[in-house]
Amino acid sequence: MERKPQQQTLSIRISDALREFLERSKQVISSGRGESVSTSDVAKILLESAKDDRLDFRLEVADLQESPTESLWAIRRKWDQKQDLSRAEWIFLAQYIQVACEGVSEDPAMPGPDSFASLLEALVAVRNLRVERGVELDRYYLGNLGAEDGAAFNDRQLDPGIVPQVVRTVIQRLRESTTSGKPVFAGRNFYVAVRDEELPDLVALNRALFPHMTALFRLAARGHWLRERRALRSQREKPIVTDTIPAVSAAGFRLTFTVSGDGEVSILVSMDAKDVAYPLSPYPEIREFVAMLDRLKPDQSWNGIHFRAWMTDERPEKTARFCFFRHRDGITLGFSSKEWRSLKDVFAKAFSTPKLEKLLAELSLVYGEL
Secondary structure, eight states, rough: OOOOOOOOOOOOOOOHHHHHHHHHHHHHHHHHHOOOOOHHHHHHHHHHHGGTTHHHHHHHHHHTTTTTHHHHHHHHHHHTOOOOOOHHHHHHHHHHHHHHHHHOOOTTOOHHHHHHHHHHHEEEHTTTOEEEEHHHHHHHHHHHOOOGGGGGGSSOBBOTHHHHHHHHHHHHHHHTTTSOOTTHHHHHHHHHHHHHOOOHHHHHHHHHGGHHHHHHHHHHHHHHHHHHHHHHHOOOOOOOOOOOOEEEEEETTEEEEEEETOOEEEEEETTTTTTTEEESSHHHHHHHHHHHHOOTTOOOOOSSEEEEEOOOOTTBBOOOOOOEEETTTOOOEEEOOHHHHHHHHHHHHHTTOOOHHHHHHHHHHOOOOO
């Protein structure tokens, strides 16, 4: 019998910097498909892949992870200037998109259905570029989308039209119903697609994905906020914002706005009946406050990162009231049903003004969809 070649064991000493690099590389290699790899496995994979092109982008992704905020900001600048991204930059972006899809933020309803639909369209766009069959990748995509195993013909073949068909069905469901379940593992699919699909060239990848870039980057910014808890701004390139937002008033409430030099907005809520001026800032706190106003129901409570809210029981001697307090200061405020509706209305009126809409759209690329 022919003897199998024995594997050799190589023992080497490495510096702390190289060990940290291997740890970052381990995250690139293991995340996405849920594979479990050790540091020594990573070193072996990198050595074996030195003869193909994949080593280059794995090394680059590990370098991008060293300064994630600056790396994502650089991707934002490239996008703004209509410059193509490298394969490593797409993979790096996809890592944060996966975090965005699976993480829980101030508003549990986020990301919204439209974001997931756009992400799935981007997934199909990447898959359509593949230059050879990827049966195992298709099985992985279908598994994360909850597709039936019966879609497979046998252990080695899979109808190539199944994945696009399933994705179209999911997208249609997302577009038609805001209450349908979200495909939270769509981010894993996209990450694996940009990492593992055999693609013709980078130009084709960029042309396929740039039409979806607004939704993709907003998701990546959300993932960055959930993981890093930092605004996605460059420490070296801070924009100077001089625009002013006009005050908005309605039924005893007045909102005044302050915009800082880096584009951060603060809102002061003046309440005539209570003679109170209540400050809200930064953007993640404002987004949760608005979500709390919109979604608090009489039979439910809200317990978010920044606020807790509830409705008191109605009694013969006392009408029911909507109450909330902010975790960081513990101050509790109560409102009648009429006052609560007025507070919702003044925020809805303010958020529909063109100047504030424009500012909030920019902040959604700084913090993501929260």
